[in-house]
Amino acid sequence: MRDLWSGPVHYTIQGVGVRAGRWSSPGHGQVKVTPVATQTLTVHQRAARSTVALKVLMAVTGIFLILFLLMHAWGNLKAFFGPEAYDHYAEWLKSDILYPLVPKGWFIWIFRVFLVACIVGHMASAYVLTLRSRAARGSYQRKDRRAQTFSARTMRWGGIILLMLLLFHLGQFTLKWFLTGFTASSTPYESVVLTFQQWYMVLLYALFVGTVCIHIRHGIWSALTTLGANTSRVARRNLNVTAIAVSALLFVGFMVMPVAVLFGGIK
């Protein structure tokens, strides 16, 4: 497993010999000399630890997280059916799912462990790939951007901001560490309504959801391309349209409830 985390390991193939050195970054005059590691892994093992394999891990975990978000957004709409319906839904999530196949209250923990595993896998692969990319890219005096989208450019920092906002979100509604207008004994419905009656909470939530949607606009396209779905010019267009459509749907799906609370549609 160690090699998965060790970044680019340099090998030479037979008969080629030692590489002299690598790019020296402009203005520093330093040369990184590539150490030539002893070849200990087989070709299959190296391919299984390659950037492409790591990307597949990132794509699959990302897709699971997007599916979770779609379900979450759908569930939030329960608030339009009143306090009883919403609180019953919240209760059901934590107790009755998959009962009697598993004891009451087990499913939510299985699900939480799965989601945390997805987030950890997603971030770990992102971390390793970012380190490899940093070492591999050149720094230009002048660089022209031609094809990349804002979404693609902000994947890494956007992801980190997203993690911070996620931790706040969990601390707010799940762990109830940050009581934003409600008390620790408030029902789920009360917590949500009391929070989103404050305009700045709606704004913060919009920032959170907006960051998610910008992240998954490139994320959906990139995950599906990594998994090989980009097979033609038409497929490329369809994948991009899908990515934009799902992102927009998710933004609207998450924002209607808080906005309805703010303007008094839900009390």
Added chain:
Amino acid sequence: MKITLNIWRQANAKAEGRLERYMLDGVSEDMSFLETLDLLNEQLTAENQEPVAFDHDCREGICGMCGVVINGAPHGRYSSSVPTTTCQLHMRSFADGAEITVEPWRAGGFPLIKDLVVDRSAFDRIIQAGGFISVNTGSAPEAHATPAPKLEADRAFDNATCIGCGACVAACPNGSAMLFTAAKITHLAMLPQGQPERYSRVKSMIAQHDAEGFGGCTNIGECASVCPKQIPLESIAQLNRDLMKSLFRREGK
């Protein structure tokens, strides 16, 4: 035409590099970009200065030898409306009095040799790792003995047009050579002759790609947008598909 060139000068990989400013008069708009550099070098030689080192060979856009980053885009794609190599970029793409910045391909996998020349032998080693088919070559076989479907044959041909210039790596924010590797993979994966080694090939070529210090692909598309041979981004998806399948096969299969 009168132009100003800001050219990256660096004596060797260990030396400190910097952009140097050169004024050049008498540039014809029919000159190619490389001829402009020739003109500059004649001038520098006459002034008893070190000429600018740059790679070039056929000057017909088919050998993959030339290539510099012009105004921030490999092969000067920002200046040209058509896919082009540096040798086929003409000065009529620039305005009179233009200021042009010229830099080498910068990437971890391309160590600098001098000025605008980088060492692209990493590409050779990726090809050596599996970019071939192992068949006994005798006399040419009868043409219809091995049928190749039209669509696959076209894709193979499109990808075979890759000249290995390295513009994709130079354009990539991750310093990834995935488009180059994908072109070679797709070229051979689409042909009947490429099938026996198809999955062992993708494993060994990716392993070598990573070992050379190239980064991973983030599906941004900068590479395909500067490719002088218009290798499509779809080739990378083909490589991903083949690699995923190959991981379910044993060592050497």
